[in-house]
Amino acid sequence: MNSPLRRRQFLGLSAAAAVTAALAACGGPSTSGGSAPQAAADVDFTGVKPAASFDFWSNHPGQSEDAEKKLIAAFQAKHPDIKVNLVTGGKDYEEIAQKFQAAQAAKSDLPALVVLSDVWWFRYYMNKSIIPLDGLLKQLDFQLDDFQKTLVDDYGYDSKQWAMPYARSTPLFYYNKDRFAAAGLPDRAPKTWAEFAEWAPKLKAVSKAQYSFMYPALAGYAGWTLQNNLWGEGGGWSKEWDFTTDSDANVKALQFVQDSVYKDNWAGVSSKDSAVDFAAGIASATLASTGSLLTVLKNAKFNVGVGFMPGGSVSTSPVCPTGGAGLGIPAGVPKEQQLAAATFLKFVTEPENTALFSAATGYMPTRKSADMSAVLAKTPQIKIAMDQLTVTHKQDNARVFLPGADQEMAKTAAAILTQKADVKSSLTDLKGKLEGIYTKDVKPKLGK
Incomplete structure (x- = not known):
């Protein structure tokens, strides 16, 4: 018969193995390759007419392929002279990033619009692989004041806009209302982690459940969701380009997280989802993306x-990071295709x-005026x-601007939460490690 300790150790080893496997598959694009065929400077679209067709690469985030096809059909009904070719660029953000990197290196078969996740787009800014959108946003009269500001700001750097929000999410606190009621707890999320520790x-x-709370799978999630814990204690992965990773506030925050697994024995770590x-x-509460909401409610x-x-x-606020993906327009494709892609992006x-x-x-509606009454x-x-x-709070530079940093954060979280590392x-x-990535791969390219 398995004791709780052995069960926890087994899940911890499973989670650690999952992190190792997932990170091994997520090498991601390089930042040391040659420059893109077109510099990522302001592009003049005066007198340019949209191309008759362009390729849109997507990994269909949130199983959105059918929704994307509906949007394309509606767009082509409105713009019959522009054909959108939907291409599956990969099964996830990492695969589409790798495929896009390969196309950039080959200088061929590039899309005119591509899905860029929150942790991948900045390296394309550094490699000059995407164009700034400011001129297109003005020319096509994007109503920027109506967009959710935090979501737009996530793609801003060097006083320019490099992508627009698309499949955007935040983490949510999910809880089992039936178990909360049985335990005599309020029908709400806890205001603080200290309050949940009491619950x-x-x-x-x-409950017969093994855990009161389940931390998200570490690969791809640790660097994202743990910002909540760090910010709540006044810490963070970084302050701009100052890496505050080992601050007293961060140590306090992650010691609490580790204690919830080992010392207090009320939390576990998911090995997958x-x-x-x-x-x-399996657990009475968890953190998960808003993009998981419909699936959770269904199952x-x-x-x-x-x-x-x-x-x-x-x-206590704001301690929620934004996340998800946006849409960017690659450099190195004809202006006519870029303009056609921007026309679809606006749509x-x-x-x-x-x-x-x-x-x-x-996923989150990116516009303030979106009528969500039917959805709600x-x-x-x-x-x-x-x-x-x-x-919400804009994510720390260390998580979204350093190539490979998210993987290093996941490895560290795995050591702390599944191996009881100091x-x-x-x-x-x-x-x-983060300072090394910045010094080698980021700092030399900033301002170029």
Whole structure:
């Protein structure tokens, strides 16, 4: 018979193995290759006419292929002279990034519009592989004031706009309303992690579940969601380009996280997908992307509650990071294709179309004026995610601007949460690695 300790150790080893396998498959684009065929400077589109067709590369985030096809059909009905060729660029953000890098190196078969995740787009800025969109946004009269500011700001650097928000998400706190009620807890997310630590033993007492809480799978999620814990204690992976990884605030935050797994024994770490684990009843609460909401609601056999991300002892808001992907326009393709792609980009980000995409996937509407009434009538939980969007925090430079940093954060989190590594020394080692990436791969290219 497995004891709780052995069960926890087994899951920890599974999670660590999953991190290793996932990171091995996610080498990602290089930042040391040659320059793109066209410099990423302002492009003059005066007198340019849109091309008759262009390629749109997508990994169909949130199983959105059908929604993308509907948007393309609607666009072509409105713009019959522009054909959009939807191309599956990969099964995830990493694959589409690698394929895009290969196309850039070969200087052939480039798309005119491509999905760029939050942790990949900046290296394309550094490699001059994408063009700034400012001129196109002005020429095509994008209503920027109506976009969610935080989502747009995520793609801004050097006083220019390098992509526009598309499949955007935030993490949410998911909880089992039935178990919360049985434990006599309020029907809401905890305001702070300290409050949830008080609730956790009550949840374990009334539940047959192994865990009161399940941390998300570390590969691809650790660097993202742990910003919540760090910010709540006044810390963060970095402050601009100052790497604060091993600060006292960060050590305090991640010591709490480690203690919840080992010392206090109320939390576990998902080896693959915490949303799936939660829906299966393995844990009474978890953190997962808003993009998982529709799937959780469909699969859970209990009443699902969602709430804002918990705060910490220093800050209770804003402690929620944005995430997901945007759309960028590559350099090295004809201006006519770039203009056609920008015309489609404007269309898919119009209020009614971002509402359609949100309804189909669970991602955030990128426009303030998007009419979400029909969506909310069917899935009222989305309102919580929309409300939280107004108090989100732009991600730390260290997570989204350093090539490969997300992988290093995941490795460090795996050591702390699945191998009980010393928190302080692990974060100190991570700081050195992040500083090395910055010095070698980023700093030399900034301002060029």
